[in-house]
Amino acid sequence: MTLLSISEPNSIIQPRKKNVAGIDLGTTNSLIAVVDDKPLILSNEDDNSILPSVVYYPKSGDPVVGEAAKKFIVTEPEHVITSVKRLMGRGIEDVAQIASLIPYKIDQKSQQGMVYLETSQGPKSPVQVSAEILKVLAHRAEVFFGEPLEKVVITVPAYFDDAQRQATKDAANLAGLSVLRLLNEPTAAAIAYGLDRDETSTIVVYDLGGGTFDVSVLQLKQEVFHVLATAGDTALGGDDFDHRIVEWFIDQTGFDRLDADNLKKIKQIASDAKELLTQKDSAILAYDIEGVQLKATLTREIFEQLIADYLKTTLTICHQALTDAELDVVDIDHIILVGGSTRIPAVRSSVETFFHKPPMIDLDPDQVVAQGAAIQADILSGNQAGNEMLLLDVLPLSLGIEIAGGLVEKIIPRNSTIPAMRSKTFTTSKDGQVAIALSVVQGERELVDDCRALAKFELRGIPPMVAGAARIEVTFQVDADGLLTVSAKELTSGVKNQIVMKPSYGLTDEEMASMIKASYTHAKEDLVARKLQQARIDAQQLIDSLEQAIKQDGENLLTADELGNLEEKMIALGELQCSSHDDALIMNKIQELSQESEEFAAKRMNLAIRKLLSGRSIDTV
Amino acid sequence: MPNTLLPNYFELFDLPIQYAVDDECLKERYHKLQSNFHPDRFLDSTEQEKRIALHYTALINEAYTVLKSPIKRAKYLLELQQIDLSEENVGHMAPEFLMQQMDLHERLAMLSNAVSQSAELVAIDADLQQQFSQLANEFIECYQNSNFLGAKKQFEKMQFIDKLISLVKQKNYALCD
Numbered sequence: 001m002t003l004l005s006i007s008e009p010n011s012i013i014q015p016r017k018k019n020v021a022g023i024d025l026g027t028t029n030s031l032i033a034v035v036d037d038k039p040l041i042l043s044n045e046d047d048n049s050i051l052p053s054v055v056y057y058p059k060s061g062d063p064v065v066g067e068a069a070k071k072f073i074v075t076e077p078e079h080v081i082t083s084v085k086r087l088m089g090r091g092i093e094d095v096a097q098i099a100s101l102i103p104y105k106i107d108q109k110s111q112q113g114m115v116y117l118e119t120s121q122g123p124k125s126p127v128q129v130s131a132e133i134l135k136v137l138a139h140r141a142e143v144f145f146g147e148p149l150e151k152v153v154i155t156v157p158a159y160f161d162d163a164q165r166q167a168t169k170d171a172a173n174l175a176g177l178s179v180l181r182l183l184n185e186p187t188a189a190a191i192a193y194g195l196d197r198d199e200t201s202t203i204v205v206y207d208l209g210g211g212t213f214d215v216s217v218l219q220l221k222q223e224v225f226h227v228l229a230t231a232g233d234t235a236l237g238g239d240d241f242d243h244r245i246v247e248w249f250i251d252q253t254g255f256d257r258l259d260a261d262n263l264k265k266i267k268q269i270a271s272d273a274k275e276l277l278t279q280k281d282s283a284i285l286a287y288d289i290e291g292v293q294l295k296a297t298l299t300r301e302i303f304e305q306l307i308a309d310y311l312k313t314t315l316t317i318c319h320q321a322l323t324d325a326e327l328d329v330v331d332i333d334h335i336i337l338v339g340g341s342t343r344i345p346a347v348r349s350s351v352e353t354f355f356h357k358p359p360m361i362d363l364d365p366d367q368v369v370a371q372g373a374a375i376q377a378d379i380l381s382g383n384q385a386g387n388e389m390l391l392l393d394v395l396p397l398s399l400g401i402e403i404a405g406g407l408v409e410k411i412i413p414r415n416s417t418i419p420a421m422r423s424k425t426f427t428t429s430k431d432g433q434v435a436i437a438l439s440v441v442q443g444e445r446e447l448v449d450d451c452r453a454l455a456k457f458e459l460r461g462i463p464p465m466v467a468g469a470a471r472i473e474v475t476f477q478v479d480a481d482g483l484l485t486v487s488a489k490e491l492t493s494g495v496k497n498q499i500v501m502k503p504s505y506g507l508t509d510e511e512m513a514s515m516i517k518a519s520y521t522h523a524k525e526d527l528v529a530r531k532l533q534q535a536r537i538d539a540q541q542l543i544d545s546l547e548q549a550i551k552q553d554g555e556n557l558l559t560a561d562e563l564g565n566l567e568e569k570m571i572a573l574g575e576l577q578c579s580s581h582d583d584a585l586i587m588n589k590i591q592e593l594s595q596e597s598e599e600f601a602a603k604r605m606n607l608a609i610r611k612l613l614s615g616r617s618i619d620t621v
Numbered sequence: 622m623p624n625t626l627l628p629n630y631f632e633l634f635d636l637p638i639q640y641a642v643d644d645e646c647l648k649e650r651y652h653k654l655q656s657n658f659h660p661d662r663f664l665d666s667t668e669q670e671k672r673i674a675l676h677y678t679a680l681i682n683e684a685y686t687v688l689k690s691p692i693k694r695a696k697y698l699l700e701l702q703q704i705d706l707s708e709e710n711v712g713h714m715a716p717e718f719l720m721q722q723m724d725l726h727e728r729l730a731m732l733s734n735a736v737s738q739s740a741e742l743v744a745i746d747a748d749l750q751q752q753f754s755q756l757a758n759e760f761i762e763c764y765q766n767s768n769f770l771g772a773k774k775q776f777e778k779m780q781f782i783d784k785l786i787s788l789v790k791q792k793n794y795a796l797c798d
Contacts, residue, residue: 081717180664224652323790380661389655416686420659421679479675480660542667594669601673602626605658609628609677612657613650 022373028210089163159232186216188372229324245270630684
């Protein structure tokens with residue numbers, strides 16, 4: 001880490017090992033893992049490591065999560081929420097498509113935009129429900145560390161779009177967790193396998209979970225995991241297999257007067273039968289209703305027929321990922337299986353047939369994602385000194401903007417390595433126009449209606465000019481979590497535009513803020529004190545890092561005037577930071593000093609890059 | 622960040638400004654740059670350093686995408702010489718070239734999705750690859766002699782061929798399905 005000296009002036013002090021964990025927030029089950037010499041999945045008091053992603057809302061008191069909540073599916077199915085991951089970042093019209101799979105009620109509150117679920121404690125968003133699951137997991141880590149959990153890596157399906165990722169991050173924030181990184185599940189699995197880094201290898205990760213299917217193609221070379229392509233279906237998984245069994249069962253028994261509650265119970269029986277079939281050749285399904293017993297025997301052969309088209313779909317998606325990565329089946333060295341649904345023998349054999357190679361199954365497919373997340377958390381937090389592993393992941397779905405005629409103009413294409421940044425210039429169509437509206441979409445289709453609407457933006461504060469004269473540069477930036485931010489600038493005047501963002505399926509910043517506030521157990525003063533403390537830390541950190549930078553490169557890269565100006569501002573910020581109690585003012589001055597030193601920082605970066613690469617050529621000569 | 626401060630893609634990778642690029646060397650430098658400047662290496666840094674790391678990493682990614690793709694690299698080389706590539710006119714293209722391309726288009730369109738056609742597809746692909754490298758050689762020659770308008774003409778033809786090559790890929794994909 002060549003540049004560490006810039007950023008960590010106190011790096012002489014041996015850092016304390018940080019309390020970090022990796023979380024697999026799954027459709028059916030969730031897990032948390034830490035690295036304690038090696039990855040370790042944490043269990044609860046009853047020694048259960050798997051936490052079913054099930055939340056029960058009693059009429060009063062705290063929500064019940066996990067195995068305990070599952071018990072209420074029998075007695076109070078209407079108050080139990082399962083598979084909530086399928087609703088993350090989703091709108092009411094998406095839910096209609098999977099309504100038969102989710103036998104709980106959608107609250108009236110959800111009209112446009114985010115879905116709310118009806119519970120006995122009022123409407124709850126999927127973000128809130130997921131936060132309950134995360135809190136229970138975090139508690140396990142706190143018991144393990146005997147101290148608060150500092151940071152987490154949370155995994156998401158590689159094919160999650162921006163809204164789904166944002167919803168996941170919101171859930172973590174709501175649960176009071178600080179997110180180091182959102183990590184794609186297949187990538188996490190590849191890390192967990194810890195393949196030999198000395199040779200270059202190409203890996204396919206086939207991840208079939210409860211509700212999602214993902215495939216990623218990665219290349220591992222020395223320390224770098226480079227994801228070449230990813231593809232998937234966020235609504236294909238074991239849930240769908242269960243559903244097929246339910247349909248088959250109804251068909252076999254001829255009993256079709258089943259309400260939502262009964263369906264939910266039968267779905268559980270179907271799921272149990274599916275699990276049994278991984279070991280046995282047949283399973284008996286029996287259900288008592290209205291004094292009769294419905295009964296049918298499901299053989300493995302019938303089950304395989306029931307899911308055959310789903311398996312074919314997964315292989316088509318594998319093919320697509322290979323094509324995008326510009327590779328053939330023969331180029332693949334390893335196939336890793338992830339997700340509970342890969343225990344199904346038919347899944348394994350179809351993967352083996354497709355790739356002409358047996359998949360690796362050394363690690364438990366239910367645990368491998370959480371293990372990989374824990375390793376990544378450990379590396380990112382600096383706990384593994386000397387481990388220089390780097391992950392380069394990709395954007396799963398193209399990002400674009402709506403143009404005239406309901407068409408999409410792609411700004412960042414899918415499978416671009418992230419972080420990514422692209423700009424596009426727009427103009428006004430009317431004289432004196434001071435605002436323009438833009439709609440951001442994600443997806444591969446050409447029509448806006450066929451893509452997912454992410455947000456609508458309104459750019460305001462454009463200086464009035466004749467039509468076509470303004471040049472508004474809109475910049476899309478995707479960070480290492482795969483999350484998008486959009487900024488805009490009018491180029492002729494240099495005016496930065498205010499952006500008013502309305503997420504299509506997420507919580508607005510205000511909603512998030514009020515939810516977090518409501519969940520805070522701390523007094524208000526506590527919150528204020530914390531913000532001030534953070535501002536002071538940030539100010540000091542900026543000053544320290546600049547001092548260090550000036551010491552190294554000030555003479556080289558700054559004129560005497562520039563240096564004097566910077567030092568003056570640094571002293572001013574230092575004084576303000578000590579004397580002021582106004583966190584907003586301090587943050588404001590930090591911003592100013594950052595801006596002021598931006599050019600210096602960029603020049604240092606250029607210098608560092610030159611040094612790095614010229615160092616390389618000398619090394620190799 | 623002021624754009625004028627940003628290095629061009631070739632400078633960023635410490636490579637000479639030319640069409641020929643060694644893929645392995647490019648990849649190695651890419652990994653080296655990413656290993657040092659990725660935002661993951663700046664998690665404990667100031668907001669400013671994080672922002673700049675993000676900005677540069679995005680630039681490194683974009684540069685790598687352009688430099689490793691022959692067609693994008695050719696386009697970028699012309700852009701560096703301020704050659705205007707906005708107008709899409711085929712008017713000045715040689716009729717023989719256009720005829721040849723239309724012919725290939727037709728051959729491709731005629732192919733059904735039957736596996737038996739894959740030999741024909743391989744033949745077309747080989748033909749296209751050969752044409753592309755020939756054009757690329759002419760591009761290099763023009764560019765080296767600072768004949769940028771000549772290079773532009775070659776580039777426009779390369780674009781045609783490149784589109785056909787991706788059509789072949791799509792066909793190939795449909796075939797295997």
